[in-house]
Amino acid sequence: MLINTTKETVDEIKKVIEANPEEGTCVRIFLAGMGCSGPAFGLALDEKGESDLYCESEGQGFLMEPEFHEQFGDFNLEFTDGGYLVTPVNAPEGYGGCEGCASGCN
Incomplete structure (x- = not known):
């Protein structure tokens, strides 16, 4: 398992951890849902479970369930425009765009 991120992104994560210490010290990446442009x-924040995959990037711990990693692989994580952009390393070109939405994305 590999998470590509930056020190700046990890600094933002650490601010969230400091504000919510009871939630955990690791960041879990998970499937939040499916939309017209693919998975979201x-x-x-969480603590490592017995079966979790774990890695550190820029000094921050990250978690994933093994089945999730088998399906989606490694991830890129970036803090941008006040939020986090989470994308699979091997995402197809145009991933996350709106070209698949019949109603468009407003």
């Missing part, structure tokens, strides 16, 4: 991924 979420982040949550």
